Amino acid sequence: MTKVFTLSIDMLGSETKVNDVLKGINQSLLRNINYKFQLYGPANLIKKKMEKYKRLIQVSEIIDCESFVSMDDKPSDIIRSKENTSMYRAIKSVKDNHSNAILSFGNTGALMSLSTLQIKTLENIRRPAIASIWPNMKGESVVLDLGANTKLDSRYLIDNSILGASLASILFKINCPSIGLLNVGVEDNKGREEIKLASDKLKEFSRNIDINYQGYVEGNDISGGKTNVVVTDGFTGNISLKTAEGTAKLFQNHLNDAFRSSILSKIGYFFASLAMKSVRDRLDPRVHNCGILMGLNSLVVKCHGHSEYRGVSYAADIIYSLLENNVNNRIQHYVHEMQSKLKKGF
């Protein structure tokens, strides 16, 4: 019997339209027929827009919310005063076991703080990390942390390796995903002390337990697809992700300009437009840019603030797949395995 999972969705506090959310989850529902939804947002609007999705109506509960966390709110303010917001209530529902995961398009810092405070981290995982699925030459890889924790600390890097490997093993259906530590070179003497320490520890682990650590990788190896998982701290990861987004946008802009530059190139575009669309789809940050907050007792996913239905549908599919594969149990298994096989904790 397929399991039933309920997803809480925070539908306020971003530029993402109600229409896109509904269309996206409706598409995901076609593939994941046991999905249920709790929708936190403006009830009247949601009801009206949902009329055309008969099946979605049956599996959705709408919780009317007006108050929301804005993009400018600081985490410290939110913790104090935002208990009526759609975000807070969506998280609380998961905390109270009324739903299994949260999807939000809003303020990332607030989502992280509120989730960590309410849901707490998994045993022996010190901090949550934001993971993303990054398109590469060979398919996709998991990259983390993309901004949850900007401190460089070898223990976090090790935690992130476990979190990332768990995610990759489920998403890519491989037993022992390869892990690389992001650094400025692949030689042992490269980089900062905290990274060297984490690398030594991961090497030790991979001799004893089922972890496939491949050593250092460089910035270009992320898109190159050298390893299934790329691990870094939240500062470097955030800048790396945004640099990649900026570069893709620059490339796309230059390309658009070039196609408009002459009659010949306009004819070229006419013939190549389908192919061009496929490139855009494969690399489109609106589709791929969902951040998975890993290491909490429930799954929390943050989608782009300007998501459109394909991005929503993609995120909902990933969440279902992770829930179905019991991602948190897997992480706990990894952690437990490490601790029982090695004398020293980490």
Place this chain on the structure above:
Amino acid sequence: MTKVFTLSIDMLGSETKVNDVLKGINQSLLRNINYKFQLYGPANLIKKKMEKYKRLIQVSEIIDCESFVSMDDKPSDIIRSKENTSMYRAIKSVKDNHSNAILSFGNTGALMSLSTLQIKTLENIRRPAIASIWPNMKGESVVLDLGANTKLDSRYLIDNSILGASLASILFKINCPSIGLLNVGVEDNKGREEIKLASDKLKEFSRNIDINYQGYVEGNDISGGKTNVVVTDGFTGNISLKTAEGTAKLFQNHLNDAFRSSILSKIGYFFASLAMKSVRDRLDPRVHNCGILMGLNSLVVKCHGHSEYRGVSYAADIIYSLLENNVNNRIQHYVHEMQSKLKKGF
């Protein structure tokens, strides 16, 4: 009267071909007619390949070298035993005032160590930084440090701001280039302590002296062109640069695949090929990826190990322009101005 400048070129230890170097500097010579060259490499081969460049022969001195620093050599080994190498000799020529700048395609770490040891840093500049000229939505920006110094230190970030602003003012012909500090958000409370400290100091400077500090920028702002100069530490900068290179390559690969995917798209490519070429040229790392080692008493430039003639020609042009504009004097002027106007040193 236009000044005469001599450029020492280390022609060994990389995949860059003698042919490409000669064709590249010959092109630059057409634009910078008072250029002179010292070529450190295999004399017979260079002579033979240079036969067709009559004017280049007149302004070039060939210094026969067989020994070279390899890409695998560690800086510590090189310092001890590489005095006969083309790289060492090219640097020594500048040190002894027989030439004005160095261009190398070889081992970056070695080039930095040997240059720093022989040529020394400018007064009050603690460490050299590697700067690069990055294409963006509005034109180009200077980004540094791209790997000279991986330590995060607020003083280095301030030094890098001065070095970057000097470079940008010359390259982009603007009086007071805007400077941004790379961070994970633009709000004051974002990022690591060292960055906050540097930001506070730069704000203080910009109230008193002629420095145009604009605050924090994010990864996507590099390609977005938000500021003329983007300042970061060598760890973050290196990963950011390589991530951008990887992303551009991924985009290019997907595009090539797409154009080959059907008859229609092949026809499209036929018509759009010129436009496509212009995009490639504008973003081609083989052309743009030269790293300028700034903050030394002479100018040292490192080009990509697989450079082709356009990259060589581009680098030679930049070097000439910097020499002509007396880049090191400008840096010293900035530093001096800061010190005399502010009570506290930095």
